[in-house]
Amino acid sequence: MNEKRGMMMNRKKTAVRPGGQRVCRAFKRCGGCQLSESYEQQVERKQAKAERMLSKFTKVRPMLTMDDPYNYRCKVQNVYGTDRSGRIISGVYQSSGQKLTAVEDCMLEDRRAQAIVADIRKLMRPLKIAPYDNRTGQGILRHTLIRTSPSTGQVMLVMVTPGAMFPAKKNFIRAMTEKHPELTTIVQNVCRDPMPLTLGDRDIVMHGPGFIEDLLCGCRFRISPQSFYQVNPKMTGKLYETALSAAGIGQGIRVLDAYCGTGTIGIICAKRGAKVEGVELDPSACRDAVANAKLNGLENVRFCCADAGEFMRQQAQEGSRFDVLILDPPRAGASPEFIKSAGICGPDRIVYISCKIESLERDIRLFARQGYRAVYLQPVDMFPHTMGIETVCLMERRER
Numbered sequence: 020m021n022e023k024r025g026m027m028m029n030r031k032k033t034a035v036r037p038g039g040q041r042v043c044r045a046f047k048r049c050g051g052c053q054l055s056e057s058y059e060q061q062v063e064r065k066q067a068k069a070e071r072m073l074s075k076f077t078k079v080r081p082m083l084t085m086d087d088p089y090n091y092r093c094k095v096q097n098v099y100g101t102d103r104s105g106r107i108i109s110g111v112y113q114s115s116g117q118k119l120t121a122v123e124d125c126m127l128e129d130r131r132a133q134a135i136v137a138d139i140r141k142l143m144r145p146l147k148i149a150p151y152d153n154r155t156g157q158g159i160l161r162h163t164l165i166r167t168s169p170s171t172g173q174v175m176l177v178m179v180t181p182g183a184m185f186p187a188k189k190n191f192i193r194a195m196t197e198k199h200p201e202l203t204t205i206v207q208n209v210c211r212d213p214m215p216l217t218l219g220d221r222d223i224v225m226h227g228p229g230f231i232e233d234l235l236c237g238c239r240f241r242i243s244p245q246s247f248y249q250v251n252p253k254m255t256g257k258l259y260e261t262a263l264s265a266a267g268i269g270q271g272i273r274v275l276d277a278y279c280g281t282g283t284i285g286i287i288c289a290k291r292g293a294k295v296e297g298v299e300l301d302p303s304a305c306r307d308a309v310a311n312a313k314l315n316g317l318e319n320v321r322f323c324c325a326d327a328g329e330f331m332r333q334q335a336q337e338g339s340r341f342d343v344l345i346l347d348p349p350r351a352g353a354s355p356e357f358i359k360s361a362g363i364c365g366p367d368r369i370v371y372i373s374c375k376i377e378s379l380e381r382d383i384r385l386f387a388r389q390g391y392r393a394v395y396l397q398p399v400d401m402f403p404h405t406m407g408i409e410t411v412c413l414m415e416r417r418e419r
Contacts, residue, residue, distance in 0.1 A: 049120045052404040058088050065408050069398045072380050076393040088403035094250045095132035098162045099150035107140045132165040146187040170234035173203040177244045179210050192226050203227050236287045238315050247280045254401045265413040266343045266370040277327040277346040282308025289320035297322040298330045328360035341366040352378030362389025369414040376408045390417050
C-alpha cells in the first residue's frame with residue numbers, strides 16, 4: 020500500500036450500525052475514543068468499574084448519562100498537514116504524537132466546529148497559509164482551536180501560529196465570517212513551544228471581542244482562548260448541580276472553592292447565596308475568575324492566587340472556618356499536603372469532583388486519615404465513548 024493510499028485509509032469517518040449506533044472507522048488509529056460498543060454497554064462497563072473501585076466506601080449511585088452521546092465536545096483542536104499528493108488535510112496526532120490521522124467526520128466534536136475546519140482547509144492554499152512543519156520550522160498554521168457555546172450560540176476560532184505574521188489576514192477574516200456568521204470572534208495565538216496543541220502567551224484579536232460567553236447553571240461565563248472550561252456543557256450542568264446539591268449550598272453557607280480555575284463552581288455557589296473564597300495557583304485563571312464574578316455582579320465571592328494547601332493552613336491559623344470545601348483537582352488528584360491542610364482547616368463537608376476514579380479511590384483513603392468518610396458517590400458520564408468517569412464524592416467529618 021503506498022503512502023497516499025495509506026493516508027486515504029486513515030481518513031476518519033463514522034458509520035452507522037443497525038439501531039442507530041455510530042461507529043468510527045478509524046477507532047484504533049485516532050485514539051479519541053476508547054470504547055466502540057453500544058452506549059448502553061459503555062455505561063454498564065463504567066458503572067461496574069465505579070462500583071468495583073468505590074463501593075467499599077459507600078453505595079455508588081446509578082451513573083448520570085447523556086440522552087444523545089454524540090458531538091458533545093465544545094472544544095475542538097485540529098492540526099494540519101499535506102498528503103503525498105499535496106492536498107491539505109486536518110486531524111489529530113496519534114497517541115505517539117508522530118503521525119497525523121486525517122479527520123473528516125468525528126462523532127465527538129461539535130458539528131459547527133467541523134464545518135469551520137473544512138472551510139479552513141479550502142482557504143489555506145489560495146491564501147498561502149501553509150501548514151507548519153515541526154521538522155523544518157517552516158509554515159504558518161500550527162493548529163486551530165475552536166470553542167462553541169450551545170447556550171449563546173457564540174463560536175470562537177483560534178489560529179495558532181509560530182510568529183505574528185499572518186498572510187492575507189483581511190481576506191481570511193472576510194471569507195470565514197461570510198461562510199460562518201456564527202463566528203463571533205477570531206484570535207491569532209502566537210506559540211513558539213514545539214509541543215503539539217499548546218497555546219502561547221500572546222493573543223492577537225483579529226475579529227470580535229477575543230472571547231465568547233456561555234450560560235451555565237444560571238450564571239454567565241467569559242471564555243478566552245486559554246480558559247479552562249469543561250468540554251461537555253450539557254453534562255457539566257448536571258455535574259455541578261449534583262455537586263452543589265450534595266454540598267447543601269444555600270444562603271450564608273461558607274464555601275472554600277479549591278483548584279477553582281476560572282471560578283465556575285464558586286460563582287454558581289455565590290449566585291445561590293453562599294459566601295465563597297476561591298483559590299487558584301494559575302494567575303491567568305484567577306484573573307478570569309475575578310472577571311467572571313464581576314460579569315455576574317457578585318460581591319459575595321473572592322478569589323486568591325495562591326497554593327490551595329498553604330491558603331487553607333493560613334485560614335486555619337487565623338481562625339477562619341468553612342462549612343464546605345469544594346475541590347475539582349486535575350487528573351492526578353489532590354496532593355497529600357493539600358489533604359493534610361484540609362484536615363487542619365476542618366470543614367464539615369468536602370465535595371470532591373474527580374475526573375479520574377483511580378486517584379479518587381486513593382484520596383478517599385487519605386481523607387479518611389484526616390477524619391472524613393465518604394457518604395455519597397455519584398458517577399457522571401461526562402465523556403461518552405471514552406473510559407473517563409467523572410465522580411461527585413461527598414465526605415463528612417466524623418465526630419471528634
